Amino acid sequence: MTAIDISGVTKRYGTELALDGLDLTVESGEIYGFLGPNGAGKSTTINLVLDFIRPTRGDVRVFDLDVRSDSLEIRNRTGILPEGATLYDRLTGRQHVEFAIESKAADDDPDELLERVGIADAAGKKAGGYSKGMAQRLMLATALVGEPDLLILDEPSTGLDPNGAREMREIIREENARGATIFFSSHVLGQVEAVCDRVGILRDGHLIAEDTIDGLRNSMPTQTRLRVTLDRIPDDSATALEAIESIDGVSSVEPEGRTLVVACEDRAKTTVLRRIEDHGVSVEDFETDDSSLEDLFVAYTSNSAGSAGVIQ
């Protein structure tokens, strides 16, 4: 079954075009990472799925139900961690969870949920005194109420330290293992890498790529960062830098003393080394490191990425 089906959705805020004919499908049981730089339209998409806002054009369905006419049933089956926690300062953590349990007519044990998200010790403390990370953990506890079929997490790692982000990923995996579909947005590729079955990358209201992380990586030319240490700085260093930069497949060259850091496609490596030696210096040492996922994400979301990869 399809968990989320967004079809031909355009959303305008006045003259601002936030989504432009978006098509996106998340299958039941998937962990789907929804990536995009700031302002790409991620929160708009989530708000449409939750029927908090209406599309200008197009259809949104969740579990084959219409988000507008069946919104109550959808909300009962969905757990939401919205961007930016909205807590009631005077209520305790436990009272927040109790409220969510009552609203969903669920029968969870609030203390068990608070234990699961790592804030059992603060259960009786007023949320006004919670740190950002504690607030985020509390919001996660309320999202987990009633074993939802769909978990929508908007930037779930906001405010969490690395340990908290790891615990969040563990909970995502556990929820998925019990059968929940997970849809989570992030602007940090590394956060979705470890848990997602598939990722979609949104830019300017369009889905510009959609694949597994490996699929995305394979669709890009292998980028390498080459660190070349020279015996000395060449006399004509400006000309040498220009000559290296002009090699086909080289995207940048940064001098760091006697070391040059060259970002290039794998195929350009030997030409780079040869061109350096053409300028009368010797290569003392060099090392390479393959592109990180962050480089990949930047390549997809920067302005020149229009034709890269699995573009729709």
Ligand SMILES: Nc1ncnc2c1ncn2[C@@H]1O[C@H](COP(=O)(O)OP(=O)(O)OP(=O)(O)O)[C@@H](O)[C@H]1O
């Ligand atoms: N209520 C609104 N009124 C006017 N414009 C809006 C509104 N909400 C969003 N926008 C605009 O729509 C576009 C998409 O915004 P959205 O918040 O969906 O992006 P996002 O991908 O969630 O960004 P971020 O990662 O910064 O949260 C942006 O250009 C934003 O300025």
